[in-house]
Amino acid sequence: MRSTGSARSQGAGPTDSDLPYLSIVQASELMRTKQLSPLELIQAVLKRIDEVEPRVRAFNTIARDEALRAARVAEQEIMSGRYRGPLHGIPVGFKDTHYTRGIETTAGSPQLEGFIPTYDATVVARLKEAGAILVGKTRLPAFSMGGDTPSHNPWDLSRTPGGSSGGSAVALAAGELMGATGGDTSNSIRHPATLCNVVGMKATFGLVSRYGVIPISWTLDHIGPMTRSVEDNALMLNVLAGHDPLDDYTVDVDIPDYTRGLRGGVRGLRIGIPTGSLIDDFHPECRRAFEEALEVYRKLGARVAEVEMPSTLQAMDSGQRVIRICEAGSYHEYHLAHNADRYGASSRPRSEAEVGALIPAVEYLRAQKLRKIFLKESHEMFRSLDVFITPGRPAPAGEPLQFRVRQDFAKMFNCNGFPALALPAGFSTSPPGLPVGLQIAAKPFEEEIIYRAALAYEAETSWHLKRPNL
Amino acid sequence: MHKNMTDQELKEAMKQMAKIAGLDLSQERIDQDLGSFKRHLEAIDAVHEVELELEDEPIPTFRLKKGVS
Numbered sequence: 001m002r003s004t005g006s007a008r009s010q011g012a013g014p015t016d017s018d019l020p021y022l023s024i025v026q027a028s029e030l031m032r033t034k035q036l037s038p039l040e041l042i043q044a045v046l047k048r049i050d051e052v053e054p055r056v057r058a059f060n061t062i063a064r065d066e067a068l069r070a071a072r073v074a075e076q077e078i079m080s081g082r083y084r085g086p087l088h089g090i091p092v093g094f095k096d097t098h099y100t101r102g103i104e105t106t107a108g109s110p111q112l113e114g115f116i117p118t119y120d121a122t123v124v125a126r127l128k129e130a131g132a133i134l135v136g137k138t139r140l141p142a143f144s145m146g147g148d149t150p151s152h153n154p155w156d157l158s159r160t161p162g163g164s165s166g167g168s169a170v171a172l173a174a175g176e177l178m179g180a181t182g183g184d185t186s187n188s189i190r191h192p193a194t195l196c197n198v199v200g201m202k203a204t205f206g207l208v209s210r211y212g213v214i215p216i217s218w219t220l221d222h223i224g225p226m227t228r229s230v231e232d233n234a235l236m237l238n239v240l241a242g243h244d245p246l247d248d249y250t251v252d253v254d255i256p257d258y259t260r261g262l263r264g265g266v267r268g269l270r271i272g273i274p275t276g277s278l279i280d281d282f283h284p285e286c287r288r289a290f291e292e293a294l295e296v297y298r299k300l301g302a303r304v305a306e307v308e309m310p311s312t313l314q315a316m317d318s319g320q321r322v323i324r325i326c327e328a329g330s331y332h333e334y335h336l337a338h339n340a341d342r343y344g345a346s347s348r349p350r351s352e353a354e355v356g357a358l359i360p361a362v363e364y365l366r367a368q369k370l371r372k373i374f375l376k377e378s379h380e381m382f383r384s385l386d387v388f389i390t391p392g393r394p395a396p397a398g399e400p401l402q403f404r405v406r407q408d409f410a411k412m413f414n415c416n417g418f419p420a421l422a423l424p425a426g427f428s429t430s431p432p433g434l435p436v437g438l439q440i441a442a443k444p445f446e447e448e449i450i451y452r453a454a455l456a457y458e459a460e461t462s463w464h465l466k467r468p469n470l
Numbered sequence: 471m472h473k474n475m476t477d478q479e480l481k482e483a484m485k486q487m488a489k490i491a492g493l494d495l496s497q498e499r500i501d502q503d504l505g506s507f508k509r510h511l512e513a514i515d516a517v518h519e520v521e522l523e524l525e526d527e528p529i530p531t532f533r534l535k536k537g538v539s
Contacts, residue, residue, distance in 0.1 A: 248533075312520050314516070315517055315519055315520045317516075318512070318513035318514075318515075318516030318517050321509070322510065322513050322514060322517060325510060336493060337492070337493075347502055350499075351502055351503045351506045354488070354495060354503050354506075355503050355506045357488070357493055358484060358487045358491060358493075358507065358510075359510060359514070363514050363517070365528050366514075366517055366518070366522070367517050368529050368531075369522055369526045369527060369528050369529075370517055370520055370522070371528070371529045372526065372527065372528065373520070373522075373526070375529065
């Protein structure tokens with residue numbers, strides 16, 4: 001498709017080695033205008049995977065043949081005028097908890113080794129329908145339990161990329177994918193996104209289907225897009241969001257075009273932040289980046305003010321644990337009863353599931369009662385806010401903290417279901433070069449405001465354009 | 471209550487509760503799970519610090535939709 005006379009063939013566009021780091025917006029425009037073929041793009045991405053994957057280990061499975069086959073189909077479709085939209089021909093990966101028809105789905109555990117689903121998770125089906133090309137299944141700690149993915153952080157290969165959607169974040173940062181999906185029960189999209197300098201959206205509970213996704217905890221699990229830029233993320237959510245009759249928790253609401261209001265700016269936006277004392281125990285580099293980010297917002301005309309947190313916040317973090325482990329114990333009941341010896345060396349999922357089975361139901365229900373109070377308080381907290389902004393994580397990847405962090409502002413958004421996005425916010429200076437991030441949260445189904453606030457910051461800073469030296 | 475229990479007492483409690491739950495936990499598994507079990511008990515204690523009203527209900531997970539059947 002790289003037609004003679006095209007901008008690319010005359011040297012005006014990106015070189016082949018730049019292709020894997022194009023944004024979705026850039027790549028789709030090149031494909032739409034037939035200056036770049038999906039096959040060229042997938043070949044460049046597979047070449048990049050060959051180069052860097054042995055060092056970063058982002059994937060459980062690389063679906064090379066399937067990707068090339070799908071790229072040829074996409075090329076024919078675009079050439080014959082059947083362009084499906086901005087994700088057509090875009091290389092994407094799925095967390096290895098997301099069912100992919102005909103492709104092994106293991107959740108990173110020997111328990112599911114050899115399991116080949118006969119259908120796609122709804123998020124997989126929707127992205128395929130939009131023309132996205134499945135390149136691989138990304139790594140995670142077994143059954144998404146634990147903060148450390150067995151991959152290597154592209155910004156420092158000796159450090160963790162975070163987790164549990166760590167493989168997705170690593171693949172994006174390393175130029176192996178342009179978009180990916182993640183799952184977030186305690187922070188598992190936002191945590192690795194922050195540590196790897198990418199963008200991760202935990203959408204409102206009920207906005208994105210969980211059908212065909214191996215759960216940790218049905219009432220806390222959220223699915224969302226991970227990308228290298230805010231606009232790319234909004235493009236992916238446009239496809240992922242929406243009611244799914246196969247997931248009872250999804251909500252039948254009108255889905256906006258999330259790219260529509262992206263450039264509306266933040267003048268007059270009411271930004272809430274935690275009181276200073278609540279982040280005193282964070283790493284100094286994260287506090288510095290946070291203060292600098294707030295200065296950017298003030299300069300852009302936003303109003304920043306400290307807000308009072310829900311009185312049940314700390315107890316709710318503990319309640320999140322009770323809910324998560326009890327629900328995990330229920331999901332794992334079959335494995336524990338029939339194949340307990342197949343959990344393998346990583347005993348964390350087995351331990352948590354076993355202990356979950358020992359917690360009395362009344363304690364689980366008490367935690368869910370607390371959650372109702374917490375939800376009411378969360379609505380009160382957001383009444384005078386448009387967005388709530390915190391540091392993305394208390395510390396850069398693998399950095400020790402002087403004190404035990406009391407509150408990391410992460411699980412609260414799994415408990416109340418409000419949307420929250422992590423985005424790049426710079427790099428540490430000591431130690432040098434480790435990503436730090438920001439988290440932006442909003443009221444339920446107000447992802448548009450989050451994206452608008454995130455894009456305003458991204459446009460001023462461009463941290464997302466930095467590439468790791470691999 | 472559990473704060474006054476020794477590790478041995480907690481392990482014995484785990485063993486009995488596992489039996490009721492239909493789980494055949496070996497001594498080795500109980501030893502491995504003890505840390506996780508203690509963290510759960512601490513989490514439960516923290517939840518109990520919030521006083522609930524008699525009328526408080528859990529967040530709803532059961533909803534019917536009109537016109538489905």
